[in-house]
Amino acid sequence: MKMEIPPLHEILRRIDHAVLKPWQTRHDVDRAVREATELGLRGIIVSPSLLHYLRDTYSEGIRGVVVGFPFGYHHLEAKIKELERALADEPDEVDAVINYQRLILGDYNYVYNEAAALTELCHDVGVKIKLIIETPVTAQNPQTLYKAVEIAVKAGADYIKTSTGFGPRKTIPEDVAAINKILEDMNVRSKIGIKAAGGIRSALQAILMLKAGADIIGTSTPSTIRETYTFLKQFYEKKLDNQ
Secondary structure, eight states: OOOOOOOHHHHHTTEEEEEOOTTOOHHHHHHHHHHHHHHTOSEEEEOHHHHHHHHHHOOSSEEEEEESTTTOOSOHHHHHHHHHHHHTTOOSEEEEEOOHHHHHTTOHHHHHHHHHHHHHHHHHTTOEEEEEOOHHHHTTSHHHHHHHHHHHHHHTOSEEEOOOSOSSSOOOHHHHHHHHHHHHHTTOGGGSEEEEESSOOSHHHHHHHHHHTOSEEEESOHHHHHHHHHHHHHHHHHHHHTO
8 A cells, every 4th residue: 555655744733742751951952952953843841940941942833842751650749849949930832741650550539530630730720731641551451552542531631641751662653543443433533642652763664653643752863863764765765666
């Protein structure tokens, strides 16, 4: 079956540039700002300690911050304090990790109450929230994945994000497709978006995620996606010419 390759700009405008490694500094934010502006990216996501700097240096796209990152097992009170402090630096979006440790133990009420509290705090100040459900862990059990998606929907999240990139494996298209199907079966797909993130470093990976249902791509290597896109398109067109 022929796979349509979307235009490069259609991929780039869906990319959140992640600057989340613990050793990254303001210099990395400066580099990300240059890349995001040059490539026309959707936005930049940073750690809470770098958000104020991002706010002062970047205005062309979405300015995002992570909370409860990367493992999500912080007490709710700690996450709320972290979120309140982050919101003071005026992000456009928050990527928050749910307590998937409690989720896999079946403590669904706790996880829902946490997700709802974080979502309410964001929405009260007009900030969108992506709930990270860590599919490399939660997708190991279909029931756990279903509950993660269900909780995010009931909590009112704007997006479900697959992974932090710190899990036991990369995000795969099957993760995105599974989330997409659950949302469709719940008849809420038009109300909540999907962000694919975690080990996405090539144009082919990004395209497969979009084909599986992702609305946003999270990556720390947008320039590599641009470079591999050129190679992929040339290879694909050459293959079609030879058929």
